[in-house]
Amino acid sequence: MLRPLLLAVALSTLLPGISFAATAPVAVSANAATTSLHRFFDEEWERGLREYPENATANGDTRFNDRWTDQSLDAIHKREAEDRDALARLKAIDRNALSEADRLNYDVYLWDLQRTVERQRFNEWQRPLTQRGGVQTADEIVELMEFRTVKDYEDWLKRLDALPTVLTQTEALMREGVKAGNTPSHVLMERVPAQIRAQLVDDVTKSRFYQPFLKFPDTVPEADRARLRARASELIRQRVIPAYREFATFFDTEYLPKTRTSIAAVDLPDGKAYYDFLAGYFTTTDLTADQIHEIGLKEVARIRGEMEKVKAEVGFKGTMQEFFQYLRTDPRFFKKTPDELFEAYQAVAKRIDPELVKVFRTIPRLPYGVRPIPAASAPDTTTAYYQPGASDGSRAGYYYVNLYKPETRPTWEMVPLSLHEAVPGHHFQFARGLEMQEAPMFRRTAYFVAYGEGWGLYAERLGYDMGLYDDPYDRMGQLAYDMWRAVRLVVDTGMHAKGWSRDRAIEYFMDNSPKTRQDVVNEIDRYISWPGQALGYKIGQMKISELRERSARELGDRFDLRDYDDAVLETGSVPLSVLEKHIDEWIAARKQAPAAAKAR
Template sequence: MRFTALLLLLLTLIPAAHADDGHAALHRLFAEEWERGLRESPENAAYNGDMRFNDRWSDLSLKAIADSEAADRAAMARLHAIDRKALSAQDQLHYDTFEWLLNKDIERQPFREYLMPMTHQGGVQTADGITELLAFSTEKDYRDWLARMDALPVLIEQTLALMREGVRSGRTPPKAIMTRVPAQIAAQLVTDPEKSGFFAPFKRYPESFTDAQRAALSKEARTLITGKIVPAYARLGEYFNAEYLPATRSSIAATDLPDGKAYYDLLARYYTTTALSADEIHGIGLKEVARIRARMEAVKAETGFKGSLPEFFSFLRSDPRFFYTSPEALLEGYQAMSKRIDPELVKVFGVLPRLTYGVRAIPASIAPDTTTAYYQGGATDGTRPGYYYVNLYKPEVRPKWEMLPLSLHEAVPGHHFQFARGMELPEMPMFRRTAYFVAYGEGWGLYAEQLGYDMGLYDDPYDRMGQLTYEMWRAVRLVVDTGMHAKGWTRQQAIDYFKANAPKTDQDIVNEIDRYIGTPGQALAYKIGQLKISELRARAQGRLGARFNLRAFHDEVLGTGSVPLDTLEKHMDAWIAAQAAQ
């Protein structure tokens, strides 16, 4: 009897030990791959608040890129060596999420995206922008930045090598968007080093620094800018203007790249986290445009405007009452809008993130060529808040009626809630706390715009038109992105379609279309993600009836962390079933 009991005890312990071994191996893989990611991308490390690599840039040499791709494949082999079935349900979710991300990275390798290292929205020509992420509080912080400045010519040479290989292999970006880049490079060719973006940190020393420290650091910065940085950018400009720009492709479609159709199909799957085809996404977009347009007609009638919908759009784009007259007033307007939203959040959330956020202007060097606003997440250790960046370039094209849905999307309860809540899930491995599935993240952002109704914020018909405009904007994206990249649409055709269906200003429309050209497929994620979250909410309401708790629903969606849409659906279906069973 004693032997039998002991044998039975050992048999029950063996699976548990095996599961523990799998758990340990899995989380060791997660930790090591997280560390590798930080080491390979010092810029991403800084974004996450890890400043250990602040004296260097990413290595963009072809050897380093090949080594990184090989490491991805090795990580996948390590993952598949772990018995998924022996893992806990939570670890299986982590396993599946990690596998999805790694698999998409490996699937993208043959398309050699790194051979197009610059876009009109960023690249080595805007490298000084990383100062927005860095803290300059100690002499080491400044010394690290000086080391980065000293290494910039190497980064530029690596970028040039990638561009030359891109030209040789037929992998170049569209000329239509790259014509914006020469001005960005020219902005770095300063004659006064103190006017360089790289010098900005040396204009704001901590009070504790002595005059001698300040003088020595500033002198070294001026020497590097004049002697190394400006000449390196001059070499970049000479090659870009004389050789690269003429060699960029005249077409705008991703399908015109080598293996372009397979590439765009992959991007559509990657960004939407679905198996939807370009034709299916195009059809969804057309249907949504028609539905939202009908709602716009109703709001137009509510305002008392007597003209047609296109005439109403022109009125919204041009009437002075809808615009601030200075960048300063526009920034104050955004700050006031955030203060208006904050107190209402408790109506729709039970859990509010601890991390704070602020409102900042988009740097003037990139504002003319970038979007209306964007969000920058806080540091993972909570040492840097999140920031809602707003575009103050040409306030006369930034209408007041778009500020409410934009703030709901980019700040609270949109991206700030999503990123901050993710970072405040300590039981998750780091890659899960910081993962960004675009369909989940941007789908949540677009869904968050509509929460203004639940919070009682859309009390003005022009604000409601703003919400519909922003929803229409994302529906239009489904049509024009697939149109340009899979159906032969021209850039002008896409601009015209956008303008016919939304009162966004011309400046924004052109910048948006160029963004879709430069980042194929990314724009598909927003509406697809929002439709899924809205579908899940309707499902929960239908199943739970009077017991449906909106605050609990939102807390659970954000508490899931960023995942593919089918994973979110399975998780929320289980949550709905558990709520129904209580």
């Protein structure tokens, strides 16, 4: 899973039906069309960085580190108008005059823009925060900022000075949501007051916003440090904390009582159309909620059968529910302290690294590290997530792990989780994308959920090919994680389209997975706050696995898993239909190549 900060502004998934049939280029206008398209991509990339400064920060572009996204109604409507204008400008470019590569770039951007414009009617800006993040956790952007120069610190001071405005703007959006009946579920918003209160410290130096001033690098002159600390203390004491105190009062007394009791997306304004949109958006298919629900039920049954085999292998004599309870509670599967848990995650990551050559020929150059999820948000977020590296290579990728309540974090989940979030999962996917030097930036940093999370889930199963599942309990962990994503298909559609209650979804999850209740409740609440997103994982994994089986069947002894895995990643993040077309062409090319060419 990607870090929530990025998900708000990253290029995401598209609808199916994109046609990539070759068309004859028009030589006389090819140069003009190509120039126009590339200029359009450059201008839109720049607009995205300028309009969403947090995204620029995440990409390692420091030019806008002194500001936040303008969340005023005027700014939101202006951005929506600019998106509509961008769509018209893109359509005015002669697609037939482009090269094959640029036709693909054109079509990908066109469909993303079309979906962005279509999405405007749902007014998601009226729900500007969730229990997993928002203005109440604005300090977490520090994780993405480099503090090396005086200007870096002064940029942060300007962000601190502007933060009360962001809080005021957010409050205004929430008021609009209340008027429109477009609010988050009450059960989720009950988690937020504690997150806001975490910002109300008595000692300024304990504020998470003050963190960069606790230790300066040698590159910041001693003469500047006292001034910077004093200004930070002043801003946090006189502006930031009072603004959060006012926001807390508004949230507790006005907003929380007016949030909706329903959990279903279909109960939002124009809710059925909204959930239908999200299901297609996140899966890049035209599957209906009912079809996805049935796929999930079948996968749950299949994986359950595999779990029974592992239970028999380890000699456990009880029922599956008793086996799940054993996996959730036996001390052998848990570390005693957050530090021990963190060290174990680091050890698993190092164990994976040397085995990657068994399943890849191409290893990306960008490194990655392991970090704990910030303590303030850890109780309300998932087991782990990945933060991509900076697009210019100035910041490594990071695998964030949840150390909250180590007694709820079983060791049997560490191998599949690390394969998914770090290598060869999300880190390989994003690092390889950044190495597509000839592609426009939006393609190099793209994130389509069905492809990206499908790849992460597929990467968990690569652990078998890498020899990492020699312990049956680690294999049970892989099955548990596969089951986790199959269950998502059932409970997400169940809650948002079929009338399931939150409790029913939690119990279904617990009945079919050994994950702990702490994780299960957080997961279910995530699906409530982020409808449809969880559908992309299993649908994407099933397509990538299907294409692998097709490749092996058609290529026979010419099939090499290393080449297949490289071929999947070399497209960058794309809709599943585009990936399938690419792999079919790759198969055809391998069939025609001389036998000796199968090994590169």
